Amino acid sequence: MDKFYHSVRLDADKCKGCINCIKRCPTQAIRVRNGKAVITKEFCIDCGECIRICPHHAKLATYDDMDVLGQYEYKVALPAPSLYGQFNHLDDINIVLTALKRLGFDDVFEVSGAAEIVSQLSRAYVKSHKGKWPIISTACPTIVRLIRVRFPNLLEHLLPILAPVDLAAQLAGKKAMEETGLPREKIGIVFLSPCPAKVTARYSPLGISKSEIDAVLAIKEVYPKLLPLMKEVSDCAEELSIAGKIGISWGSSGGEASGLLTDSYLAADGIENVIRVLEDLEDQKFGDLEFIELNACNGGCVGGVLTVENPFVAKVKIKQLRKYMPVACVRLGTKVPRNAYWDTSVQYEPVFKLGESVKESIEMGARVEEILARLPGLDCGSCGAPTCRALAEDVVRGIAREKDCIHIFREYIHRISDEISKLDQE
Ligand code: SF4
Numbered sequence: 001m002d003k004f005y006h007s008v009r010l011d012a013d014k015c016k017g018c019i020n021c022i023k024r025c026p027t028q029a030i031r032v033r034n035g036k037a038v039i040t041k042e043f044c045i046d047c048g049e050c051i052r053i054c055p056h057h058a059k060l061a062t063y064d065d066m067d068v069l070g071q072y073e074y075k076v077a078l079p080a081p082s083l084y085g086q087f088n089h090l091d092d093i094n095i096v097l098t099a100l101k102r103l104g105f106d107d108v109f110e111v112s113g114a115a116e117i118v119s120q121l122s123r124a125y126v127k128s129h130k131g132k133w134p135i136i137s138t139a140c141p142t143i144v145r146l147i148r149v150r151f152p153n154l155l156e157h158l159l160p161i162l163a164p165v166d167l168a169a170q171l172a173g174k175k176a177m178e179e180t181g182l183p184r185e186k187i188g189i190v191f192l193s194p195c196p197a198k199v200t201a202r203y204s205p206l207g208i209s210k211s212e213i214d215a216v217l218a219i220k221e222v223y224p225k226l227l228p229l230m231k232e233v234s235d236c237a238e239e240l241s242i243a244g245k246i247g248i249s250w251g252s253s254g255g256e257a258s259g260l261l262t263d264s265y266l267a268a269d270g271i272e273n274v275i276r277v278l279e280d281l282e283d284q285k286f287g288d289l290e291f292i293e294l295n296a297c298n299g300g301c302v303g304g305v306l307t308v309e310n311p312f313v314a315k316v317k318i319k320q321l322r323k324y325m326p327v328a329c330v331r332l333g334t335k336v337p338r339n340a341y342w343d344t345s346v347q348y349e350p351v352f353k354l355g356e357s358v359k360e361s362i363e364m365g366a367r368v369e370e371i372l373a374r375l376p377g378l379d380c381g382s383c384g385a386p387t388c389r390a391l392a393e394d395v396v397r398g399i400a401r402e403k404d405c406i407h408i409f410r411e412y413i414h415r416i417s418d419e420i421s422k423l424d425q426e
């Protein structure tokens with residue numbers, strides 16, 4: 001399995017080399033070379049910011065299409081709670097779930113149901129691990145990837161409990177085998193995802209050795225197919241929902257933390273805010289906070305690039321939907337699965353280091369500073385790197401030249417032409 005597999009890709013034919021994305025990428029993973037964007041796969045954390053910002057739709061997320069259902073005898077849909085925030089005037093989640101069955105699924109298993117079990121386990125874990133406070137949530141795969149490459153000192157704070165979607169996949173697979181008698185390989189567990197990071201997590205999971213999810217569809221692809229089916233079933237929806245307020249609240253920022261039933265938490269969303277919080281956490285600015293919930297997208301999962309609704313509107317819709325729901329899951333009860341914890345640890349990936357050894361890194365760092373002193377410090381992006389420092393690092397790594405800077409290049413041309421005219425005069 002490729003530990004740097006990514007759902008986020010470039011469509012080179014559409015890329016105009018406009019440099020919008022290089023400025024937006026939180027890990028400086030993108031360069032424009034020869035007029036086209038290039039993603040350094042070791043740096044990318046699948047946040048989807050470049051998809052959001054690209055005016056030419058040249059950045060895209062890869063995921064499965066509906067045809068994947070044909071590969072399985074029995075198909076189970078795992079709807080993310082953010083799916084419910086996409087629909088206008090939805091007052092009963094069972095309408096969405098019944099429509100999913102009409103769409104071609106044999107059963108549905110709500111991720112929000114599993115989320116309530118994760119909330120229950122997290123409450124116990126946080127209380128019994130005071131030495132690791134604040135515990136950092138791990139439901140957003142982009143956050144785990146970011147910490148893995150940029151904040152190694154914070155790895156020990158990660159909550160080692162399965163993300164709700166992984167627990168849902170495990171429980172749904174088991175339930176389907178028990179109910180149908182089919183072997184696991186004939187059952188397709190299909191997640192309806194709000195973001196590319198969760199597609200990446202299916203193929204290259206962190207914290208667990210293998211994902212139980214068989215395929216991932218994008219919410220934005222399923223949404224238009226669901227609308228007419230929801231109309232058809234609005235008067236005859238089956239009772240399929242297994243979650244309460246706590247579970248569906250995970251769909252937007254602050255929902256996971258509120259399920260911990262403590263006031264000692266911080267919830268931040270949006271990748272730039274998240275980075276600020278992690279930097280402050282490294283500087284030990286948070287005293288005795290018990291828990292930190294972080295979501296890479298604005299508004300939480302409702303802000304994922306594979307959704308259709310404005311994240312703030314979707315958040316309000318989820319809030320309204322919650323109003324008449326029970327507090328917690330009514331169907332799963334207190335059954336706690338044995339495999340609800342990570343089975344592998346997340347290791348630091350020092351992808352940003354300059355040299356192979358400390359000595360080499362120090363020497364290369366000194367060369368970066370020398371080059372940086374010669375660059376104009378405008379961070380204009382014309383060289384294809386997001387900042388002058390990033391260009392200096394690329395030069396030291398041997399993947400760019402100082403003359404890629406148009407200002408340095410212009411000075412160079414002036415110098416040459418001065419020398420030529422001097423020679424000419426002589
Ligand atoms: S934003 Fe990036 S990917 Fe999109 S056209 Fe500009 S350089 Fe290419």
Ligand code: SF4
Binds near residue numbers: 008029044
């Ligand atoms: S997905 Fe995020 S980290 Fe990856 S290249 Fe795009 S902006 Fe950068």
